[in-house]
Every structure is written in C-alpha cells, then in structure tokens.
Amino acid sequence: MTSDDAAPGDPEILRYAAFATDPAGGNPAGVVLDAGGLSTERMLAVAAAVGYSETAFLTADPAGGYAVRYFSPLAEVPFCGHATVASAVALAERVGPGEYLYRTAAGEVPVEVTEDPAGGLRATLTSVEPHVTEAGAADVAEALALLGWAPEDLDPALPPRVAYAGARHLVLAAATRERLARLDYDFDGLAAHMTARDLTTVQLVWRAAPDVFHVRDPFPVGGVVEDPATGAAAAAFGAYLRELEPAAPAVLTLHQGEDLGRPGLLRVDLRSAAPRVRVSGAAVAIP
Structure with a gap:
C-alpha cells in the first residue's frame, strides 16, 4: 500500500x-x-x-x-x-x-x-566496524557445488573469505565475467547452507579493473533469488579487499544489477573511515 x-x-x-x-x-x-x-x-x-x-x-x-x-x-x-x-x-x-x-x-x-x-x-x-575471517575449505566446496561452480571458476588472486560490515557475506570471486553472468543455483540448498552459517548473502564478484568490480548477491535466506544492489555486502567487500590488498585503490566502483536488467552503481570509500567503510549511492522514488 x-x-x-x-x-x-x-x-x-x-x-x-x-x-x-x-x-x-x-x-x-x-x-x-x-x-x-x-x-x-x-x-x-x-x-x-x-x-x-x-x-x-x-x-x-x-x-x-x-x-x-x-x-x-x-x-x-x-x-x-x-x-x-x-x-x-x-x-x-x-x-x-x-x-x-x-x-x-x-x-x-x-x-x-x-x-x-x-x-x-x-x-x-x-558501516559498523568490519572484520574478515577465513572461509573453511569444506564450506567453500559446498557453496560452490550449490552454485554450480567448479573450483577452477574462482579467481585465485581473490581467495574466498567471510566478510562482515553489519551482516555476514561469503565472498567468492569469479575468474571471468561469463562465469559471473551465469547464475542458476540450488535455491533451497543454498538457503539452508547460508542459514546454518549465519550468512546474509553470497557476494559474487568479478574484477574488471583494479578499482572496478561487477558483483551479484544471491539472497535465498531472504526469500529472494538475487539482490539487485547490496550496500551491506559492498561495505563488507571493501573491508575484504583492504585486508587482502593493503595498497588497494582508495575508492572502488561496484556495478550490480546489470544481469537483472536493474543496473545500479555503488561507490565504496576506503579512505578516512578506517577501519569502517563508507558506501554511497543515489536513490529515487518509485512512482
């Protein structure tokens, strides 16, 4: 209403x-x-x-x-x-x-x-103060199987981690844009996997440039196949990249929603808020 x-x-x-x-x-x-x-x-x-x-x-x-x-x-x-x-x-x-x-x-x-x-x-x-933890090998293997991904689909330069900046997200980096574009997963299975591990989304990313990423976020625990633009996951990903690459770019641009036909743009600022992360974007009323 x-x-x-x-x-x-x-x-x-x-x-x-x-x-x-x-x-x-x-x-x-x-x-x-x-x-x-x-x-x-x-x-x-x-x-x-x-x-x-x-x-x-x-x-x-x-x-x-x-x-x-x-x-x-x-x-x-x-x-x-x-x-x-x-x-x-x-x-x-x-x-x-x-x-x-x-x-x-x-x-x-x-x-x-x-x-x-x-x-x-x-x-x-x-964001609230973030933290990043290791993702267990067995958990990652199970998540990949539920997503229909193979281990070689991952980018070895961006290893799996669980990142938090208000909610927990499993970060998985795709080796190619084509792999990211194909999202057809076991909805009920991934929902159960995530619920058992207190995960809010799975943050799927592909690096297009040092400071530019394309991202997708399956969200079955919320009853949604995919979240079109995810600020909490963007903040968590900023914390992930800053810990993984201390010399990471100060400002990241995240493209999300293009594969859903709802393109969105998120700016992640890693500069003066450390250890917190700033995420910004526009918003507009839906008629």
Whole structure:
C-alpha cells in the first residue's frame, strides 16, 4: 500500500530504488518513516506484502537519531545497506539533507545525505566496524557445488573469505565475467547452507579493473533469488579487499544489477573511515 491506499492506522509505505537515479534501476526498498507502535509481526507482514528484498522501518529516537529495523519478506536482518540509502534519501526529501544517526541491530550507522551535483540526492553510510575471517575449505566446496561452480571458476588472486560490515557475506570471486553472468543455483540448498552459517548473502564478484568490480548477491535466506544492489555486502567487500590488498585503490566502483536488467552503481570509500567503510549511492522514488 501507499499513502493513497492506506487504511486508517496503517503505516505509510514508500518505495525507493537505491543506488540508481532511474526508478527502473538499482535495488527497490520499502520505507516506513514512522514505525512507532508497529509490532515485529506487523513489520514482517508489511515487508512480506511489499515483497522487496528489504523494507526499512524508522522510529525517531527522543535522544536523537532513528531506531531502524530491516525486514526481508521472510525474516528480520541486522542491517541493510540499500534500504539505509533509500530511507535516508526519503527522509532528506522531507526534512532536508544533512547527517542522521541510525541505531540498528548491528550498531550505530552514521548516514549523510547531500545534494548530488548531477541532480537528486546521494546518501553515504559509514558501516559498523568490519572484520574478515577465513572461509573453511569444506564450506567453500559446498557453496560452490550449490552454485554450480567448479573450483577452477574462482579467481585465485581473490581467495574466498567471510566478510562482515553489519551482516555476514561469503565472498567468492569469479575468474571471468561469463562465469559471473551465469547464475542458476540450488535455491533451497543454498538457503539452508547460508542459514546454518549465519550468512546474509553470497557476494559474487568479478574484477574488471583494479578499482572496478561487477558483483551479484544471491539472497535465498531472504526469500529472494538475487539482490539487485547490496550496500551491506559492498561495505563488507571493501573491508575484504583492504585486508587482502593493503595498497588497494582508495575508492572502488561496484556495478550490480546489470544481469537483472536493474543496473545500479555503488561507490565504496576506503579512505578516512578506517577501519569502517563508507558506501554511497543515489536513490529515487518509485512512482
């Protein structure tokens, strides 16, 4: 429902595309700017009805900032980057650009919204403190089998790791763009594998240039085959690359959603926020 068809007492549900300037691109997110009084069950029902990979629910905090919860159609998730960007732009359109503090289940996430010189608004989130851990060989082998990938499909220069910047992601790097473009996996099997290991997405990447990557994110644990543009995974990937390559470029450009027909653009900044990672992008209302 939207503000035009909401029943009395129902929350106003906004829809925004994050990491895009075209409503047909990027990753759609539901946004509820006033979630005060909504129960967990009601938030989950709203997210399921919206049907996007995540919906953000904001409640103004008397101490300042906003308490924010994120729900996929199936479950609550601790943090979601694209719904953060979408909700921050929606908020700024109503109260003005500036700095906001989001209090999430993963921790405090500062978000700054500025006017983009090219038009529209751009939001930049600063992740919680990230960390990167080894991915067990058996776990990687099982994940590859569920994806239908062979070990030789991986780029040996970018080894598998589990990266966290508010949510856990298994990072797997494809050796070729063609391998990344082919995504046909065991949905139920991968969902079970990820649930058992507390993984939010699998971050599939292909390096096009030292500072440019194409990425895809299977998200079966959220009831979605693929997330079109994933800010939380982008932050985790930034932490992964900075740890793997201390001399990595200071700013990364991630292209996501092209294989879904929803192109999105994510900027990952590894400079002054260390050890945290900044992720930025545009967002636009979906009519």
